[in-house]
Amino acid sequence: MRKLVAFLVNQGANVADAADIAQASMIKAYQRWGEIQHPKPWVYTVAARALVRKISEVREDLFEEVPEPTSLFPRPDAVGEWECQQEALRVLDGLPIRQRQVLAWTYSGFTPSEIAQQIGMNPEAVRASLKKARRAAAEKVRQCEEGQ
Template structure:
């Protein structure tokens, strides 16, 4: 249900707005405030519709909001767009979730959407492609909700495979064994893609970048191998090479 008077339910309502700064976002300390907030989407929609310039709203900084507005200049009402999002995915999968599903799905979406987008960006995705792939994974999850026991892991694997199909227009089994050894060009103009660690990861060969992304997300080599559809030994070998290459890049760029 869309909350009109969302400010009275915001998790940050007892905090000084100035505390939710861009610097704090970079350090990740505000995550506990925005993540899990029951009206995070309403907050973000309000900031986008009213072109709020300063501060963190709905888990996004002013720079991230400006980037989103530039990418989607034709959106007239973000509140309407976000409010209708659930109706759109329900129609697409032909289900009508009940109240319990609504609450669980919203909680899962709020907890993992941003994290999964970040995971795909670390793996080499541009932010718009990452967002589309993660959203598509959530839509698919709605149709198989009761059949999936480990939903966060399922979402990560599904989002990764959807991204591969999106950018290569091929099947996952054909893709993972044909990744080129030369690193892909960095075409992103997004704020998150300009962080130092993302830029260093983008200098690695695609397979090394992908396995590092899974590693950063807490996956073991066996879990990474299963998600990517490659032998575990292949993952371990690429992890060793990636860590060695990343260490050299960090030292070269004076980040030690």
């Protein structure tokens, strides 16, 4: 669950929405367990599609809060770690959606060929998007470091 939630957060979801989508996706997997050939990619695809539907809804979050301790954020002393993750998310947030999507799948352990199969792209296009995303993210990090 934690990895699935992180995958969704890397694609732009807030923690609460990511947790809800992950839970719903796992429930769907349980309901169709006998039909699923490859559970991990199936669940990640279902979750990614649910996130796209959620993002397309018009709703504003007025501000981000430091999350209260939950099973997803169990240690109150991990706020520094959380802040670092938020900075990484700001870098990812500036990337085009396709590059961010490919990075999220990559961070979740999928190969370019597996990603291509799940999101309906050519493996070479996935590799190209991944390369562009890594370059853009590295440049944003460099700019942030120079600015501080």
